[in-house]
Amino acid sequence: MVEIRKPIQVAEAVRLVMEHVTKLGTEIVPLENAYGRVLAEPIIAKHDVPPFDRSPYDGFAIRALDSEGASGNNRLPFHVIGEIGAGHIGDRPIGEKEAYRIMTGAQIPENADAVVMFEQTVESGNGFTLRKPFEVGENISFKGEDCKKGEQLIEAGTLIHPGTIALLATFGYAYVEVAIKPVVGILSTGTELLDVADELEPGKIRNSNGPMIRAQLDRMGISYKSYGMAADELDTCAFVVEQALAETDFLITTGGVSVGDYDYLPAIYERLGAKVLFNKVAMRPGSVTTVAALDGKLLFGLSGNPSACFTGFELFTRPAIVGMMGGTNPYMPRMKATLGEDFKKPNPFTRFVRASWGFTEQGVVAVPAGFNKSSAVSSIARGNCIIVLPSGTRGFATSDEVDILLLGSELGVSEWTL
Numbered sequence: 001m002v003e004i005r006k007p008i009q010v011a012e013a014v015r016l017v018m019e020h021v022t023k024l025g026t027e028i029v030p031l032e033n034a035y036g037r038v039l040a041e042p043i044i045a046k047h048d049v050p051p052f053d054r055s056p057y058d059g060f061a062i063r064a065l066d067s068e069g070a071s072g073n074n075r076l077p078f079h080v081i082g083e084i085g086a087g088h089i090g091d092r093p094i095g096e097k098e099a100y101r102i103m104t105g106a107q108i109p110e111n112a113d114a115v116v117m118f119e120q121t122v123e124s125g126n127g128f129t130l131r132k133p134f135e136v137g138e139n140i141s142f143k144g145e146d147c148k149k150g151e152q153l154i155e156a157g158t159l160i161h162p163g164t165i166a167l168l169a170t171f172g173y174a175y176v177e178v179a180i181k182p183v184v185g186i187l188s189t190g191t192e193l194l195d196v197a198d199e200l201e202p203g204k205i206r207n208s209n210g211p212m213i214r215a216q217l218d219r220m221g222i223s224y225k226s227y228g229m230a231a232d233e234l235d236t237c238a239f240v241v242e243q244a245l246a247e248t249d250f251l252i253t254t255g256g257v258s259v260g261d262y263d264y265l266p267a268i269y270e271r272l273g274a275k276v277l278f279n280k281v282a283m284r285p286g287s288v289t290t291v292a293a294l295d296g297k298l299l300f301g302l303s304g305n306p307s308a309c310f311t312g313f314e315l316f317t318r319p320a321i322v323g324m325m326g327g328t329n330p331y332m333p334r335m336k337a338t339l340g341e342d343f344k345k346p347n348p349f350t351r352f353v354r355a356s357w358g359f360t361e362q363g364v365v366a367v368p369a370g371f372n373k374s375s376a377v378s379s380i381a382r383g384n385c386i387i388v389l390p391s392g393t394r395g396f397a398t399s400d401e402v403d404i405l406l407l408g409s410e411l412g413v414s415e416w417t418l
């Protein structure tokens with residue numbers, strides 16, 4: 001008798017997965033290898049930024065008080081005592097009616113408290129004149145105006161992106177403490193599967209899930225070990241799953257998780273003694289998505305159907321991997337959008353529709369990306385987001401407001417809110 005599975009809600013499935021995530025610890029890496037990693041330490045300002053008062057313009061550093069009373073009819077003269085390029089400092093304090101030529105980024109000389117842009121002066125010989133008064137502090141970038149020494153600027157658990165790299169470099173973090181990245185095992189199961197380079201044969205199809213998941217991991221900067229394809233035979237699959245589990249931190253299989261005669265993943269989990277967290281989620285596609293845990297490792301049994309496999313990865317696998325690294329923003333960012341065309345199918349389960357979003361006169365509009373069955377491969381190639389249609393609804397019409405989840409964003413959000 002076929003097992004009747006009890007579906008759980010998507011939010012509950014996300015919660016269960018995240019509850020079973022095990023962190024792998026931290027390591028120190030050189031800054032040049034830190035892009036895409038998750039910070040394991042907060043970034044603390046080791047000094048003020050800027051570290052000294054500096055000029056934001058190319059011009060002249062003056063004492064504001066010497067410009068008092070300047071006007072078009074009363075141009076005030078200044079004597080230039082030297083030049084300060086960025087990286088240099090003035091030799092002496094400026095005195096009354098004196099000025100330094102100063103370049104953008106150069107330290108403000110002693111006694112100067114304002115900067116005049118070249119364009120605001122008329123130069124002649126060793127000096128220039130001004131036609132307006134300047135205030136104390138005008139055109140000065142103050143020490144510490146960007147970051148104050150000791151301030152915590154970025155929290156541990158944040159993904160390091162190019163801007164984060166700039167901040168780390170600013171404070172001299174030549175080495176950074178980051179989370180250890182998991183090595184993920186990938187196995188595609190299915191007797192029908194051919195390799196990408198193979199010619200089609202009767203009854204067979206090419207393996208698209210394996211390459212797709214490799215690319216989903218590449219997009220996250222995560223390394224993997226590919227175990228290729230295994231035919232739907234219990235012993236063969238069990239052997240590879242066991243080997244992969246021993247060699248990796250996390251296993252993704254595709255196919256073989258439903259109730260078919262040759263769907264062997266449930267039997268393999270049982271044989272291994274893995275705890276099945278769930279084997280049915282109230283969603284389409286991907287209702288058969290199964291996740292099990294064994295000795296602190298997660299086994300993701302993604303559906304064989306390409307759209308279901310893709311969606312299962314984005315909804316559950318990706319957050320789990322980010323969570324293993326202590327990442328605090330593991331979920332896809334969400335937006336409101338207007339539905340760009342009718343979607344008439346009723347939704348007994350929450351439906352995740354691959355779609356493309358864009359900005360139009362109506363604001364953000366999301367249009368389903370075409371053939372949207374669980375078995376579809378064409379729409380996953382076209383979409384840039386997933387429309388979320390709640391369960392219990394009878395289809396949606398053009399102009400309805402919907403939630404969309406953004407694909408491909410390296411920066412996620414901290415909460416699953418659907």
Ligand SMILES: Nc1nc2c(c(=O)[nH]1)N[C@H]1C(S)=C(S)[C@@H](COP(=O)(O)OP(=O)(O)OC[C@H]3O[C@@H](n4cnc5c(N)ncnc54)[C@H](O)[C@@H]3O)O[C@H]1N2
Binds near residue numbers: 206208304306
């Ligand atoms: N009696 C029932 N049958 C099915 C149910 C059910 O609840 N009761 N669920 C259906 C749903 S929903 C889905 S989704 C599929 C899931 O099946 P599996 O995850 O067990 O996957 P397979 O049976 O191995 O394959 C399904 C489908 O996907 C193709 N496939 C598999 N691997 C790949 C790959 N690497 N690249 C491309 N395509 C692949 C495979 O050929 C099948 O067409 O079960 C339903 N059945």
Ligand code: MOO
Binds near residue numbers: 285286305307375
């Ligand atoms: O598990 Mo399936 O809901 O059609 O993708």
Ligand SMILES: [Mg+2]
Binds near residue numbers: 259260262263
């Ligand atoms: Mg099956």
